[in-house]
Amino acid sequence: xxxVNIKITREGATAEQKARLIEGTTQLLVDVLGKNPKTTFVVxxxxxxxxxxxxGEPVTAIRARAKASGG
Amino acid sequence: xxxVNIKITREGATAEQKARLIEGTTQLLVDVLGKNPKTTFVVxxxxxxxxxxxxGEPVTAIRARAKASGG
Amino acid sequence: xxxVNIKITREGATAEQKARLIEGTTQLLVDVLGKNPKTTFVVxxxxxxxxxxxxGEPVTAIRARAKASGG
Amino acid sequence: xxxVNIKITREGATAEQKARLIEGTTQLLVDVLGKNPKTTFVVxxxxxxxxxxxxGEPVTAIRARAKASGG
Amino acid sequence: xxxVNIKITREGATAEQKARLIEGTTQLLVDVLGKNPKTTFVVxxxxxxxxxxxxGEPVTAIRARAKASGG
Amino acid sequence: xxxVNIKITREGATAEQKARLIEGTTQLLVDVLGKNPKTTFVVxxxxxxxxxxxxGEPVTAIRARAKASGG
Numbered sequence: 001x002x003x004v005n006i007k008i009t010r011e012g013a014t015a016e017q018k019a020r021l022i023e024g025t026t027q028l029l030v031d032v033l034g035k036n037p038k039t040t041f042v043v044x045x046x047x048x049x050x051x052x053x054x055x056g057e058p059v060t061a062i063r064a065r066a067k068a069s070g071g
Numbered sequence: 072x073x074x075v076n077i078k079i080t081r082e083g084a085t086a087e088q089k090a091r092l093i094e095g096t097t098q099l100l101v102d103v104l105g106k107n108p109k110t111t112f113v114v115x116x117x118x119x120x121x122x123x124x125x126x127g128e129p130v131t132a133i134r135a136r137a138k139a140s141g142g
Numbered sequence: 143x144x145x146v147n148i149k150i151t152r153e154g155a156t157a158e159q160k161a162r163l164i165e166g167t168t169q170l171l172v173d174v175l176g177k178n179p180k181t182t183f184v185v186x187x188x189x190x191x192x193x194x195x196x197x198g199e200p201v202t203a204i205r206a207r208a209k210a211s212g213g
Numbered sequence: 214x215x216x217v218n219i220k221i222t223r224e225g226a227t228a229e230q231k232a233r234l235i236e237g238t239t240q241l242l243v244d245v246l247g248k249n250p251k252t253t254f255v256v257x258x259x260x261x262x263x264x265x266x267x268x269g270e271p272v273t274a275i276r277a278r279a280k281a282s283g284g
Numbered sequence: 285x286x287x288v289n290i291k292i293t294r295e296g297a298t299a300e301q302k303a304r305l306i307e308g309t310t311q312l313l314v315d316v317l318g319k320n321p322k323t324t325f326v327v328x329x330x331x332x333x334x335x336x337x338x339x340g341e342p343v344t345a346i347r348a349r350a351k352a353s354g355g
Numbered sequence: 356x357x358x359v360n361i362k363i364t365r366e367g368a369t370a371e372q373k374a375r376l377i378e379g380t381t382q383l384l385v386d387v388l389g390k391n392p393k394t395t396f397v398v399x400x401x402x403x404x405x406x407x408x409x410x411g412e413p414v415t416a417i418r419a420r421a422k423a424s425g426g
Contacts, residue, residue, distance in 0.1 A: 001338050003145055003183055005289045007256060008317065015121045015131070017316050022124030024312040029290075032304045033297060039338060041145055041183065042124035043078060045116075045258075050228045053235030053255035054285050054323060060228070072196050074149045074358055074396055077171075084175060086263045086273070091174045093266030099166040103159050104150065110196060112358055112396065113266035114220060116258075125143050125181060149398060157334045157344070164337030184337035185291060187329075187400075192370045195377030195397035202370070214409050216287055216325055218360045219384075226388060233387045241379040245372050246363065252409060254287055254325065267356050267394060299405045299415070306408030326408035327362060329400075 001039040002029050009059055010046035018044050072110040073100050080130055081117035089115050143181040144171050151201055152188035160186050214252040215242050222272055223259035231257050285323040286313050293343055294330035302328050356394040357384050364414055365401035373399050 004025050022042045029035040049059040075096050093113045100106040120130040146167050164184045171177040191201040217238050235255045242248040262272040288309050306326045313319040333343040359380050377397045384390040404414040 001183065001293065001336065001343070003185065003291045005291075006313075007287045007289075008313075008319070009285065013317060015129070018121055019124075019129050019132070020316045021312060022129055023127045024316065025309060026124065026127035028305060028308040028312070029292075032301050032308065033292065035292070037126045039181070040124075040126065041143065043118055043145065044122040044124075045118070046122070047256055047258070050231055051257040051259070052285065053232075053239065053257075055250045055253065056236045056239035058228070058232050058235055059285070061232070072151065072194065072201070072396065074398065076147045076149075078145045078147075079171075079175065079177070080143065086271070088174050089263055090266075090271050090274070092170060093271055094269045095170040095174065096167060097266065097269035099163060099170070100148075100150075103162045103166065104155060106150070108268045110394070111268065112356065114260055114358065115264040115266075116260070117264070123143065130143070157342070160334055161337075161342050161345070164342055165340045168337065168340035179339045182337075182339065185331055186335040186337075187331070188335070189398055189400070192373055193399040193401070195374075195381065195399075197392045197395065198378045198381035200370070200374050200377055203374070214325065214364065214407065214414070216327065216362045218362075220358045220360075221384075221388065221390070222356065230387050234383065237383040237387065238380060241376060241383070242361075242363075245375045245379065246368060248363070252323070254285065256287065265356065272356070299413070302405055303408075303413050303416070306413055307411045310408065310411035321410045324408075324410065327402055328406040328408075329402070330406070 002033075002035050002041070004029070004040070004042045005045065006042065007045045007047055009049050009052050011049065013044075013046065073104075073106050073112070075100070075111070075113045077113065077115045078118055079115065080120050080123050082120065084115075084117065144175075144177050144183070146171075146182070146184045147187065148184065149187045149189055151191050151194050153191065155186075155188065215246075215248050215254070217242075217253070217255045218258065219255065220258045220260055222262050222265050224262065226257075226259065286317075286319050286325070288313070288324070288326045289329065290326065291329045291331055293333050293336050295333065297328075297330065357388075357390050357396070359384075359395070359397045360400065361397065362400045362402055364404050364407050366404065368399075368401065 026040045052059045097111045123130045194201045265272045310324045336343045407414045
């Protein structure tokens with residue numbers, strides 16, 4: 001009865017991509033640990049780039065800089 | 072000083088229902104463990120059905136199938 | 143299919159008390175939101191008092207002071 | 214490689230304030246534990262006041278009462 | 285920069301199995317969303333069966349009953 | 356009434372260091388958002404290096420390799 005929480009930045013993941021994450025994660029828990037998929041939950045949370053920091057600054061700033069530099 | 076996080080699918084829970092969840096969970100922690108309600112937090116998170124998976128597929132798909140079959 | 147995470151300080155909650163928290167929280171979700179108990183998870187996490195802070199200091203220090211003052 | 218999750222009520226925190234939380238938390242982990250900022254994540258989640266309870270009632274109700282009493 | 289938290293019951297998952305969960309989850313995020321593995325975290329938490337409830341009762345009780353019935 | 360959860364690898368953080376994390380994080384929320392420290396929680400979770408993955412492998416393996424190379 002695993003519970004998986006996936007947090008990603010909100011940058012346009014589609015319903016189809018999220019369905020693949022759910023399917024793949026569940027299958028992984030079946031394959032590796034023999035878990036029952038019927039009681040396996042996968043919850044995806046999408047977080048605004050203003051609210052996610054790495055290396056001390058928001059992802060919004062990191063993305064803006066990458067764009068400015070043609071990255 | 073307990074902290075309780077309740078995750079549910081976003082399917083129309085009302086403010087009144089959420090208030091009942093907050094009240095009931097807090098009271099349970101008082102009754103069972105003698106916790107101080109003043110430092111008991113209950114945080115409810117509502118998750119889109121596209122983002123919640125069970126048995127390897129999104130709740131959106133499960134709800135659609137149930138509806139199609141008259142469930 | 144709710145998921146509930148209860149965090150408390152590790153201060154001797156018994157298996158019987160934890161079973162009551164699980165039962166009570168699940169029943170609350172059935173009563174208030176009509177959730178299916180078969181797909182309701184409750185996960186209790188017990189946290190060392192050194193690792194839980196409130197008002198800027200660890201619970202260990204708060205408990206020691208309360209004890210020293212006969213609290 | 215720390216991961217920090219900050220949950221606050223959704224009451225108007227600005228992007229600039231959230232950037233300061235991200236910067237300050239990351240710096241704290243560098244200063245206290247010598248962690249590498251490049252692999253330090255800070256995720257801020259803002260929760261509606263209807264969904265956050267303290268002392269058994271939603272923050273929405275607490276705020277309304279404080280306002281009514283001129284608080 | 286995804287963050288994945290996997291909670292499972294503490295029932296003997298080996299270091300090798302946990303390494304496979306880490307590798308598989310990270311690869312899934314690369315394949316489905318094109319995420320950078322260098323900033324992908326996977327954190328596995330193992331929870332005592334007394335502390336995990338499903339259908340209103342602890343997994344400890346469910347396992348004991350399954351064993352008693354030869355399950 | 357913020358709630359902060361700090362996850363770090365279990366690699367010998369002392370009670371004094373954890374107290375500094377609690378104090379610093381709480382002060383940051385007071386300084387940046389004017390939060391009340393009395394209802395600010397900080398919960399630190401220490402995770403075994405086998406259970407924390409980055410770049411698709413457990414921290415245990417990363418540490419071993421760094422040590423072998425004199426890192």
